[in-house]
Amino acid sequence: MKxxxxxxxxxxxxxxxxxxxxxxxxxxxxxILLAKGSIMKEHKAPFSIHVQVLSGxxxxxxxxxxxELNTLDMISLNANVPHSLSALEDSIIRxxxxxxxxxxxxSAVLKKx
Numbered sequence: 001m002k003x004x005x006x007x008x009x010x011x012x013x014x015x016x017x018x019x020x021x022x023x024x025x026x027x028x029x030x031x032i033l034l035a036k037g038s039i040m041k042e043h044k045a046p047f048s049i050h051v052q053v054l055s056g057x058x059x060x061x062x063x064x065x066x067x068e069l070n071t072l073d074m075i076s077l078n079a080n081v082p083h084s085l086s087a088l089e090d091s092i093i094r095x096x097x098x099x100x101x102x103x104x105x106x107s108a109v110l111k112k113x
Contacts, residue, residue: 004029006054011035011090016110020103030095030106034058034087042084043109047098050076056091060084 004021009031011017016038022029034040034056042061051060052074060067060075062083069075077083085093095106 006031006092006094009033009090009092014038016040018103018106018110023103025099027099028097028101028103030097030103032085032093032095034085034091034093036087036089036091038087040085040109042082044080044082045077045097045101045105047079047101048077049098049101050074050094050096051085052094052096054092054094056093057088058091058093059086059088061086 002022006021011033013035014037015035017033019031020028021031053069053071055071057068057070060069060083062075062077062081067075068088
């Protein structure tokens with residue numbers, strides 16, 4: 001048994017932080033801390049993903065649509081669908097990944113020019 005505290009968050013101005021909170025045989029759960037004004041540039045995942053806003057408000061851009069996602073909203077995407085995120089306010093995001101996906105791939109998104 002493991003209790004995961006998703007609300008533990010230290011935001012840095014205009015920065016995105018990524019933390020692996022769960023990594024086991026069934027999948028990976030990643031905490032993304034999007035500070036107000038921060039952006040995760042367009043990228044895609046090799047497997048389907050689920051993105052849920054646990055607190056805050058973001059713009060989730062996908063398929064030429066800008067969707068405003070608020071606290072507890074969730075979006076699911078199939079593999080290889082380009083998308084980006086930008087924070088309208090400090091936001092805690094839950095990213096659910098396939099067990100074969102890699103944390104390093106998510107981390108590399110932050111290093112994109």
